[in-house]
Amino acid sequence: MSDTRQPPSASDLFAAHPRSFEHNRYVYPVVSRRAGGVSIGVNLNLDKVCNFDCIYCQVNRSEPAEKEFVELGRLAAELDAAIELVTSGRIYQQPKFSQTPPPLRRLNDIALSGDGEPTTYRNFDEVIGLCAEVLRRHELDDVKLVLITNASMFHRDRVRRGLAMLDAANGEIWAKLDAGTEAYYNVVARTAIPFWRILENLCDAARARPIVIQSLFMRINGEPPPLTEQEAYCGRLAEIVADGGQIKLVQIHTIARPPAETWVAALADAEVDALADLVRRRTGLPVTPFHSR
Numbered sequence: 001m002s003d004t005r006q007p008p009s010a011s012d013l014f015a016a017h018p019r020s021f022e023h024n025r026y027v028y029p030v031v032s033r034r035a036g037g038v039s040i041g042v043n044l045n046l047d048k049v050c051n052f053d054c055i056y057c058q059v060n061r062s063e064p065a066e067k068e069f070v071e072l073g074r075l076a077a078e079l080d081a082a083i084e085l086v087t088s089g090r091i092y093q094q095p096k097f098s099q100t101p102p103p104l105r106r107l108n109d110i111a112l113s114g115d116g117e118p119t120t121y122r123n124f125d126e127v128i129g130l131c132a133e134v135l136r137r138h139e140l141d142d143v144k145l146v147l148i149t150n151a152s153m154f155h156r157d158r159v160r161r162g163l164a165m166l167d168a169a170n171g172e173i174w175a176k177l178d179a180g181t182e183a184y185y186n187v188v189a190r191t192a193i194p195f196w197r198i199l200e201n202l203c204d205a206a207r208a209r210p211i212v213i214q215s216l217f218m219r220i221n222g223e224p225p226p227l228t229e230q231e232a233y234c235g236r237l238a239e240i241v242a243d244g245g246q247i248k249l250v251q252i253h254t255i256a257r258p259p260a261e262t263w264v265a266a267l268a269d270a271e272v273d274a275l276a277d278l279v280r281r282r283t284g285l286p287v288t289p290f291h292s293r
C-alpha cells in the first residue's frame with residue numbers, strides 16, 4: 001500500500017514540537033520559529049514533571065519531581081546521530097521535515113529544554129559538559145548551546161558550575177519571566193518557589209553574563225494581562241538592569257501550542273506587539289515579539 005499521508009506544511013512544522021524522534025530517549029530535532037532553523041532539543045525530563053506547573057504548559061503535571069540521572073553515554077550517541085542527520089541534510093528526506101523551507105535548513109542550536117526544568121537534574125553540569133564536548137567534536141563553533149530555564153535553581157552549586165561551563169562553551173541562558181507581580185506569578189507558575197527567588201536568580205545570572213529573557217503572556221479567562229501587570233513586568237526588567245544585570249534580548253511570546261488549561265488562550269498579534277513596544281519604551285531593551293500561529 002502506498003503512504004497517503006501528506007507531509008506537514010511549514011506552519012505545521014512550527015506548531016508540532018514532539019519530544020520524541022525515532023527511537024531516541026533524550027534528543028529530538030524540531031524546526032523552530034525562535035531559532036529560525038533547526039533546533040536539536042535535549043529533553044532531560046522524561047518523567048514529565050517540573051518544579052513549576054505553568055497554566056500554559058503543554059504538559060499537565062501534579063506530582064513532585066522524581067529525579068533520575070541522565071544516561072550520558074546514550075545522550076551523547078543520540079546527539080551525535082542527530083547532528084549528523086541535520087548537518088548532512090538527510091533529515092529533509094524524511095516526510096516530517098521534507099517541507100522545511102530552504103532558509104531554515106540549517107542547524108541553529110542545541111537547546112536544553114523539554115518536558116520539565118533541565119536544571120533540576122542532579123548531573124546537570126555533566127550534561128552541559130557533554131553537550132559542549134559533542135559540539136566541539138563536530139567543530140560546530142557557530143551552533144549555540146542554549147539553556148531554556150525557569151531560573152528556579154541557579155543558586156544551587158551544581159547549576160552554578162553548569163552555567164559556568166555553558167559560558168565557557170559560548171552558550172546562552174534563555175530564562176523565563178512571565179509576570180511582574182508575585183500575585184500574577186502565582187497564578188501563572190503555580191509553584192512553591194517564591195517569586196523573589198526567581199528575581200534574585202535572574203539578577204545574579206545576568207550580572208555574570210548577558211542573558212535572554214523569555215516571557216509568555218496570554219489571556220486568562222479571556223482577560224489579557226492588566227496594564228498594571230505589564231508595567232510591573234517592565235519594572236522588574238528595569239530593576240535587573242539597574243542592579244548591574246545584562247539582558248541581551250527580551251522575547252515576548254504568546255501561546256502557540258495547546259496549553260495545559262482550557263481557560264488560557266493566545267493574545268492577538270496586536271496585543272503582543274503593543275506589549276513589546278511598551279517594554280522597549282520603558283526599558284530601552286531589544287525586544288522580539290512572537291505571535292501565535
Ligand code: SF4
Pocket residue numbers: 050051052053054056057058059114115116117150
Ligand atoms: S517551567 Fe516550562 S516545563 Fe515547567 S511547567 Fe512551566 S512551561 Fe512547563
